[in-house]
Every structure is written in C-alpha cells, then in structure tokens.
Amino acid sequence: MARRKASRGEGTRTALMEAALKQVARGRSFEAMSLRKLAQSVDIVPTAFYRHFESMEALGLALVDECLRTLRRMMREARERELPDSQILRDSVETYFRYVQANRLHFTFIMRERYGGVAALRHAIRAGIALFVSELATDLGRFPGLTRWTSEDLRMIAGLIVSTVTEATESVLEADGHHPEQVDLELALTEKKLRLVLLAVPHWRSG
Amino acid sequence: MARRKASRGEGTRTALMEAALKQVARGRSFEAMSLRKLAQSVDIVPTAFYRHFESMEALGLALVDECLRTLRRMMREARERELPDSQILRDSVETYFRYVQANRLHFTFIMRERYGGVAALRHAIRAGIALFVSELATDLGRFPGLTRWTSEDLRMIAGLIVSTVTEATESVLEADGHHPEQVDLELALTEKKLRLVLLAVPHWRSG
DNA sequence: TTTCTTTGTGAACACCTGTTGACTTTCGGC
DNA sequence: GCCGAAAGTCAACAGGTGTTCACAAAGAAA
Numbered sequence: 001m002a003r004r005k006a007s008r009g010e011g012t013r014t015a016l017m018e019a020a021l022k023q024v025a026r027g028r029s030f031e032a033m034s035l036r037k038l039a040q041s042v043d044i045v046p047t048a049f050y051r052h053f054e055s056m057e058a059l060g061l062a063l064v065d066e067c068l069r070t071l072r073r074m075m076r077e078a079r080e081r082e083l084p085d086s087q088i089l090r091d092s093v094e095t096y097f098r099y100v101q102a103n104r105l106h107f108t109f110i111m112r113e114r115y116g117g118v119a120a121l122r123h124a125i126r127a128g129i130a131l132f133v134s135e136l137a138t139d140l141g142r143f144p145g146l147t148r149w150t151s152e153d154l155r156m157i158a159g160l161i162v163s164t165v166t167e168a169t170e171s172v173l174e175a176d177g178h179h180p181e182q183v184d185l186e187l188a189l190t191e192k193k194l195r196l197v198l199l200a201v202p203h204w205r206s207g
Numbered sequence: 208m209a210r211r212k213a214s215r216g217e218g219t220r221t222a223l224m225e226a227a228l229k230q231v232a233r234g235r236s237f238e239a240m241s242l243r244k245l246a247q248s249v250d251i252v253p254t255a256f257y258r259h260f261e262s263m264e265a266l267g268l269a270l271v272d273e274c275l276r277t278l279r280r281m282m283r284e285a286r287e288r289e290l291p292d293s294q295i296l297r298d299s300v301e302t303y304f305r306y307v308q309a310n311r312l313h314f315t316f317i318m319r320e321r322y323g324g325v326a327a328l329r330h331a332i333r334a335g336i337a338l339f340v341s342e343l344a345t346d347l348g349r350f351p352g353l354t355r356w357t358s359e360d361l362r363m364i365a366g367l368i369v370s371t372v373t374e375a376t377e378s379v380l381e382a383d384g385h386h387p388e389q390v391d392l393e394l395a396l397t398e399k400k401l402r403l404v405l406l407a408v409p410h411w412r413s414g
Numbered sequence: 415t416t417t418c419t420t421t422g423t424g425a426a427c428a429c430c431t432g433t434t435g436a437c438t439t440t441c442g443g444c
Numbered sequence: 445g446c447c448g449a450a451a452g453t454c455a456a457c458a459g460g461t462g463t464t465c466a467c468a469a470a471g472a473a474a
Contacts, residue, residue, distance in 0.1 A: 012451075029324030032238040035432065047433075048452050056432090115322050115377070117236030153399075160400050163374040164367060170322070192360075193367050200407035219421080242462065254463075255422050263462090 013052040015042045017063055021105040024112055030060055031117035060121045064113070067106040068128040074099050075135060089198070090191050096165065097187055100172050108173050111166075133158045145201050153206050157197070164193050220259040222249045224270055228312040231319055237267055238324035267328045271320070274313040275335040281306050282342060296405070297398050303372065304394055307379050315380050318373075340365045352408050360413050364404065371400050 019041045023033055035056055039046045053059045078095070100107050113121045114129070137158035140146050146154065168190040175182035226248045230240055242263055246253045260266045285302070307314050320328045321336070344365035347353050353361065375397040382389035 027324060027326050029236050029238050031236050032324050034430080036430075044451095045453055046431095047435095047454085050433080051451055112322050112324070115319050117234060117239050117319075119234050156396060156399050157403065159374070159396070160371060160403065163370050166374075167366070167370040189363060189366070192363050196364065196367065196407045196411060197404065199410050200403045203406050203410070204403060241460080243460075251421095252423055253461095254424085254465090257463080258421055 012042060012044060012048075016044075016049070016052055016059065017066065018105075020059060020063060021109055025105050025108045029116055030063075030109075030113055030121065057118065057120055060113070060118055061124060063109060064121055064124045064128070067110050068125070070103050070106040071110070071128065071132060074103075075132065079139065089194055090187075093165075093168075093187060093191050093194065097168075097172055097183065100169055101176055101183075104173060104176060107169060111170055111173065129162070133162050136162065149204075150206060153204070157201075160197055161194065164190065164197070219249060219251060219255075223251075223256070223259060223266065224273065225312075227266060227270060228316055232312050232315045236323055237270075237316075237320055237328065264325065264327055267320070267325055268331060270316060271328055271331045271335070274317045275332070277310050277313040278317070278335065278339060282339065286346065296401055297394075300372075300375075300394060300398050300401065304375075304379055304390065307376055308383055308390075311380060311383060314376060318377055318380065336369070340369050343369065356411075357413060360411070364408075367404055368401060371397065371404070 016038060019038055020030070020033065023038070023041075024030055033056070035049055036046045039049045053062070074096070078092070081095075110125055114125045116122060133155065137151065137154040140158055141149065141151070141154050146157075149157075168186050171186040172183055175186065223245060226245055227237070227240065230245070230248075231237055240263070242256055243253045246256050260269070281303070285299070288302075317332055321332045323329060340362065344358065344361040347365055348356065348358070348361050353364075356364075375393050378393040379390055382393065
C-alpha cells in the first residue's frame with residue numbers, strides 16, 4: 001500500500017482538496033474531519049500537510065472558493081445560452097439539475113457547510129450565495145414583465161427562486177444514483193413551484 | 208469549581224441535553240462535540256454519561272425528538288388560534304418569528320443538524336419536516352381558494368411556503384439579539400414573498 | 415434498618431489528535 | 445554537475461478521545 005512518493009508537487013494540493021470533498025460527500029462534516037486521516041488518504045505523512053495549507057481552516061476556505069467558482073461558472077454559462085422561450089422554465093431547471101449532478105462534490109460541500117460548524121466557511125458561503133442572489137436579481141430585471149420592478153422587489157423574487165432551487169438541490173444530491181426516478185419527480189415539482197411564482201408576477205404591485 | 212454532586216437524578220439527563228443544545232448554538236456541530244467536554248460542562252465524570260444515554264448518537268436522537276416536538280407544538284397552537292382575517296399573513300409570520308426567538312436553541316439545532324454530519328439525525332429531522340409539510344398541506348386545503356386543489360398541488364405550495372420560512376428562520380437566528388432591526392426587515396421580506404405566492408393561487412391550474 | 419436501584423467515581427485501556435523541529439529526498443534552473 | 449527551493453519524512457511532544465470495569469455514595473422501598 002501507499003504508493004511510493006512521486007513528488008507529485010502541486011498535484012498533492014489538489015489531491016488533498018479532492019479527498020476532503022469526497023469525505024464531505026460521504027457524510028462527514030468538514031469540522032469533524034481529521035488532518036491526519038486526510039493526509040493518510042493521499043499517502044502523505046501528517047506533517048507534510050502544512051507544505052500545502054497553513055491550517056485545516058485554510059483548506060476549507062480554499063474549498064469554498066473552488067465551489068463558489070463552480071457556481072459562478074454555471075451562472076455565466078446560463079447567461080450566454082440563448083433562451084428558446086417556450087419551455088424555458090423546464091429547460092432551465094433541467095439544465096441546473098444536470099449541472100448539480102455533474103458537480104456533485106462541489107454542491108454537497110456548499111450545502112453541508114452552509115450551515116456547518118466552522119463559522120468562517122459558513123460566512124464565506126453565505127456571502128457567495130448573497131452575491132449570487134444579487135446577480136440573479138439584476139438578470140431578472142431584464143425580463144419582459146419585470147422591467148419596472150424595484151430592485152428591492154427583484155431581490156425578493158430572486159431570493160424566493162434561489163431558496164426553492166436550493167431545497168431541490170438537496171433532493172437531487174440525495175437521490176443521485178440510487179433513485180434516478182426521484183430526480184425526475186423533483187424536477188417536475190420544482191418546475192411547478194417556479195411556474196406558480198412567475199404566475200404571480202403580472203399581478204404584483206409593491207407596497 | 209464543580210459543585211458537589213447532588214444526586215440530581217433525572218435532572219442530569221436534561222442538563223446534558225441542554226448543554227448539547229447550547230454548544231450547537233455556539234457554533235459547534237453536534238458531530239464534532241466531545242462526550243468528555245459535554246460531561247465536564249455538567250459536572251459529571253465522563254463515564255457517568257452512559258447512565259443517561261447509550262451513546263452520543265442516542266443523545267442526538269433525543270434532541271431531535273425534543274426539537275421536533277417544539278415544532279409540532281407551534282403548529283398545534285397556530286391551528287387553535289382564530290384568524291383575524293385581515294393582516295393574517297403578517298400576523299402569522301410575526302408569530303412564527305417570535306416563536307423562533309423564544310425557542311432559539313431548538314430551532315438552531317434543527318437548522319444546523321438538518322444538513323449536519325450525522326446521518327441518523329439528518330434523516331430524522333428530514334422525516335419530521337416532511338411530516339410538517341404534509342400537515343400544512345391538508346391545513347391549506349381548507350382555505351377558501353384552495354378547496355379544489357389536488358393534494359399533490361397542495362403539497363407543492365406547502366413546500367414552497369416551508370422552504371421560504373425556513374430560509375427566513377436562519378436570518379432570524381443569526382440576527383437575534385445583536386441586530387433586532389434586521390429581524391424586522393426579514394419579517395417584511397418574508398411577508399412579501401408569501402404574499403407573492405398567494406397572489407398566484409387564483410390563477411393556478413394544474414397540469 | 416436493611417436492601418436494592420440509581421447515579422456518580424476513579425483508574426486504566428488503547429488509540430487518535432494537531433504541531434514542533436531537524437533531517438532527507440527530489441527536481442528544475444544555472 | 446551544482447545549488448537551492450519545494451515536497452516529503454521521522455521522531456516526539458502534550459494532550460484529547462471513547463469505553464471498560466470494579467467500586468462508592470445516596471435515596472427509596474421493604
């Protein structure tokens with residue numbers, strides 16, 4: 001066991017990050033993760049960990065960074081895609097779900113540590129998501145029925161959408177693999193929820 | 208230090224539970240909590256812990272039970288209150304927020320451990336919330352505009368409401384004490400969100 | 415008062431934890 | 445081929461972890 005050291009250089013750093021993500025995906029929370037076991041899982045002596053991260057918390061922050069980058073990448077791609085107009089809602093949710101499944105480790109990390117025990121990670125993730133909501137709000141402001149909405153109301157509806165999708169994300173992550181049919185159910189359910197929300201838009205007046 | 212043992216009997220058990228809740232409220236996740244420190248915080252030698260709980264996980268499950276009971280109690284009380292009809296939405300949200308602040312420890316535990324590292328707790332909490340959603344759905348079915356809705360659609364809208372309120376709960380818990388004005392902001396925001404959702408109800412047709 | 419159950423104690427177990435400092439290996443640039 | 449930085453190693457530290465077992469106090473029941 002423990003393949004001979006091969007001076008993987010920078011590779012070890014990313015290996016550590018990936019190993020940590022996998023641990024979280026297996027159920028453990030980041031706070032309860034052990035530096036030693038982590039090192040062992042990438043065939044490194046414990047002390048060598050410090051060659052790559054100043055502390056466990058530094059590792060955590062690096063992970064938050066990486067995961068939030070994945071989130072932003074998704075949003076950017078979504079913006080660049082043109083909108084087929086019909087079925088746009090269904091398509092958007094489906095695309096998002098696929099994205100979640102394709103980046104399972106990153107999303108589980110965000111979901112878990114968002115309410116996790118390490119304050120620094122919690123706050124970093126919250127800040128990232130808040131930013132995400134803001135961007136979504138300005139994006140929504142360009143939609144036909146929403147051009148005259150106040151930015152406050154746009155933030156409100158963006159928050160509503162995000163919390164709905166967030167909840168769905170948890171279901172997708174849990175069902176992924178074992179119960180593929182449940183993903184489809186959640187897809188339909190989420191689409192319905194968003195459709196209901198959008199249905200209210202034309203009748204809204206603030207105040 | 209460490210006041211003399213006073214044969215507090217059953218009291219120790221509840222003291223352990225309360226100490227654990229306080230730890231979680233201070234930021235630590237349940238998974239990362241130490242049996243020994245917990246025992247120490249209630250002036251008990253570590254081994255005496257086993258007189259009250261078979262294991263740490265058993266403690267956790269007992270806590271889930273207690274916290275979910277608090278949730279059900281709230282719902283029961285809400286059902287028994289008559290509805291002043293006007294301002295019902297605002298009043299309901301306000302009542303809920305007050306309830307959260309009055310039971311801060313229980314709600315933080317549920318929020319944290321819902322996505323926490325201990326699978327057994329996660330699942331127990333999820334099951335409890337799912338039940339909560341079901342009950343809310345049947346309650347909603349008795350409302351004027353919703354009598355003809357399918358149970359599936361009722362569950363959908365109940366889920367939408369719950370995820371909205373859940374998100375708000377986190378804000379309330381975080382703001383509590385330090386930033387009372389932010390609680391009011393969240394109150395207004397949440398009311399708006401729910402108002403928007405309900406606005407869509409008359410225009411909904413399933414399918 | 416004696417007996418029995420509950421609750422708490424103390425010593426000891428084997429093991430895991432993060433972090434230190436001084437040492438060795440590896441490898442790219444000169 | 446030599447040098448210096450980067451990456452990995454080893455031994456050791458002080459302390460924390462859950463759990464075991466036999467024992468002691470305390471209070472209720474008899």
